[in-house]
Amino acid sequence: MSLPTTPTALLSVRGLRKSFGANVVLDDVSLDIEPGQCVALIGASGSGKSTLLRCINLLEQVDDGVIELAGRDIADPRVDADQVRSRMGIVFQAYNLFPHLSVLDNVTLAPRRVHKVARAEAESRSMTMLDRVGLADKARARPDDLSGGQQQRVAIARAMVNSPELLLLDEVTSALDPELVGEVLDLLRDLRAEGMTMILSTHEMGFARNVADTVCFLDAGRILEAGPPAEVLGDPQQERTRQFLSRLAS
Amino acid sequence: MPLGPSSHRAEPSEPPWSPSQTELDRRAFRQSRTKRSAFISAISTLVVGGLVIWLVTRSAGWPRVQTTFFSWDKAVDSFPVVLKGLWLNIRIMLICGVAIVVLGLTLAIMRTLRGPIFFPLRLLATAYVDLFRGLPLLLLLLLLGLGVPALRLPGVTISLAFWGGVAIVLSYSAYVAEVFRAGIESVHPSQRAASRALGLSHGQTLRHVVLPQAVRRVMPPLMNDFVSLQKDSGLISVLGVTDAIQAARIETASDFNYTPYVVAGVLFICLTIPTARLTDHIAKKQGWHGAGGTL
Ligand SMILES: Nc1ncnc2c1ncn2[C@@H]1O[C@H](COP(=O)(O)OP(=O)(O)OP(=O)(O)O)[C@@H](O)[C@H]1O
Numbered sequence: 001m002s003l004p005t006t007p008t009a010l011l012s013v014r015g016l017r018k019s020f021g022a023n024v025v026l027d028d029v030s031l032d033i034e035p036g037q038c039v040a041l042i043g044a045s046g047s048g049k050s051t052l053l054r055c056i057n058l059l060e061q062v063d064d065g066v067i068e069l070a071g072r073d074i075a076d077p078r079v080d081a082d083q084v085r086s087r088m089g090i091v092f093q094a095y096n097l098f099p100h101l102s103v104l105d106n107v108t109l110a111p112r113r114v115h116k117v118a119r120a121e122a123e124s125r126s127m128t129m130l131d132r133v134g135l136a137d138k139a140r141a142r143p144d145d146l147s148g149g150q151q152q153r154v155a156i157a158r159a160m161v162n163s164p165e166l167l168l169l170d171e172v173t174s175a176l177d178p179e180l181v182g183e184v185l186d187l188l189r190d191l192r193a194e195g196m197t198m199i200l201s202t203h204e205m206g207f208a209r210n211v212a213d214t215v216c217f218l219d220a221g222r223i224l225e226a227g228p229p230a231e232v233l234g235d236p237q238q239e240r241t242r243q244f245l246s247r248l249a250s
Numbered sequence: 251m252p253l254g255p256s257s258h259r260a261e262p263s264e265p266p267w268s269p270s271q272t273e274l275d276r277r278a279f280r281q282s283r284t285k286r287s288a289f290i291s292a293i294s295t296l297v298v299g300g301l302v303i304w305l306v307t308r309s310a311g312w313p314r315v316q317t318t319f320f321s322w323d324k325a326v327d328s329f330p331v332v333l334k335g336l337w338l339n340i341r342i343m344l345i346c347g348v349a350i351v352v353l354g355l356t357l358a359i360m361r362t363l364r365g366p367i368f369f370p371l372r373l374l375a376t377a378y379v380d381l382f383r384g385l386p387l388l389l390l391l392l393l394l395g396l397g398v399p400a401l402r403l404p405g406v407t408i409s410l411a412f413w414g415g416v417a418i419v420l421s422y423s424a425y426v427a428e429v430f431r432a433g434i435e436s437v438h439p440s441q442r443a444a445s446r447a448l449g450l451s452h453g454q455t456l457r458h459v460v461l462p463q464a465v466r467r468v469m470p471p472l473m474n475d476f477v478s479l480q481k482d483s484g485l486i487s488v489l490g491v492t493d494a495i496q497a498a499r500i501e502t503a504s505d506f507n508y509t510p511y512v513v514a515g516v517l518f519i520c521l522t523i524p525t526a527r528l529t530d531h532i533a534k535k536q537g538w539h540g541a542g543g544t545l
């Protein structure tokens with residue numbers, strides 16, 4: 001199957017397949033995202049959302065399919081994966097901050113080591129980012145001394161500090177209380193308004209409805225339905241989607 | 251004072267927090283318990299210690315053992331010589347310590363490299379560890395210390411202390427490499443993933459993310475190996491190098507009084523105890539090393 005790639009797409013995934021042993025986790029997944037767009041991945045636990053994000057970030061080796069970033073297939077082993085990754089930011093479901101580094105050092109690590117920014121410059125940029133997520137006063141703390149929500153925001157600052165072209169967010173609000181969820185979602189909404197291209201997996205249907213341009217419903221590794229939130233969430237065509245949404249609502 | 255939820259809120263006019271009567275009671279109780287346990291342990295130590303001394307000193311051979319092993323005059327006499335010998339042990343252990351850490355870490359990194367290009371390095375490191383971990387240190391000391399100088403290779407030192415040190419480094423670095431490797435592999439894969447996701451290369455990930463966490467975690471077992479090294483530095487005396495043990499042996503030769511050995515033993519213990527306490531301290535401080543997490 002070779003669908004023509006949308007020429008303007010920043011990221012274009014075609015026929016992506018990924019399995020762990022006999023377990024096929026992603027099966028023929030295709031997805032386009034234009035610059036400045038926000039795509040929300042929804043679906044039950046285990047449906048493959050995290051795996052899809054990790055494949056896009058080249059943290060998993062795919063079994064088949066094409067992942068084009070600005071027209072270039074990055075799943076190709078000849079591509080410099082480090083260079084590709086430095087153009088993306090990813091926030092993990094479990095934050096994955098570095099426990100031996102202070103909050104500030106977590107954020108400055110990539111600018112200093114990957115982008116070779118001078119220390120002072122990297123620190124001032126990182127402080128601006130931390131200030132933005134409301135944690136400038138925690139710059140010297142260790143990640144383990146922060147609450148879950150604070151760690152999550154540090155992870156976002158760390159992913160954002162290099163001004164990535166594409167931001168991948170894996171259930172960034174799942175560990176937060178409703179008040180903090182609001183805070184993080186506001187932050188993401190601002191980023192979206194500034195033109196950041198994002199793919200996020202979420203269980204927050206309200207957020208998906210308000211912020212996303214496209215909602216993809218994943219079920220057992222396949223995108224069953226994709227389209228504007230009003231359609232997918234408001235008037236789902238598939239029985240499975242309706243089932244999933246009605247369970248969430250109840 | 252009512253302990254409702256409102257009491258948690260700090261009113262601006264409220265005086266600063268001071269412990270409640272309940273808490274003061276608890277503290278007093280804890281303190282009395284601490285004192286009681288200290289008292290009990292002191293008493294039981296005295297009783298056990300006293301019993302052991304009483305049993306030993308009333309045995310038939312004690313007077314003889316006392317003069318041969320615990321003669322005060324002989325101890326004072328031999329102390330400066332044994333201490334001078336110990337200085338060699340200290341130098342050997344410090345220099346070897348540094349070499350062991352460098353070599354051990356290099357071997358550990360070699361063993362954790364992935365990819366076919368590194369196969370020869372991996373193989374080499376694995377063979378090295380298998381070989382030198384399997385060879386008894388004493389054998390290695392004799393082979394190198396007596397064998398290499400006997401070759402009389404031009405430009406190669408025949409210093410016995412040097413070759414003894416080399417033997418110690420070869421043997422210990424194999425052990426230490428395994429300790430480092432365990433540390434490296436204990437760092438959760440999500441940490442590597444997070445680092446690679448930021449665009450750090452394999453080497454940068456190792457340097458800035460994996461190794462700092464790995465080294466912190468293996469600090470206590472490493473210090474344990476260092477304590478062991480301190481006393482094993484005494485093994486070079488088999489080569490006839492005048493370290494603390496050899497110095498003690500020379501002292502005993504004149505009158506068959508073995509007190510110098512006891513002096514050497516006490517000095518070795520004095521050397522290792524500070525390291526042991528430091529190890530405890532480091533292990534305690536590192537309660538936080540955490541770094542679990544999932545992908
Ligand atoms: N490293 C791995 N090895 C083996 N199986 C894996 C691995 N990672 C994920 N899987 C499997 O892939 C499937 C999809 O997992 P994934 O984490 O992508 O789900 P998810 O949609 O993100 O779920 P959640 O909403 O709970 O985060 C699961 O069945 C999981 O067991």
Ligand SMILES: [Mg+2]
Binds near residue numbers: 049050051170171
């Ligand atoms: Mg997930």
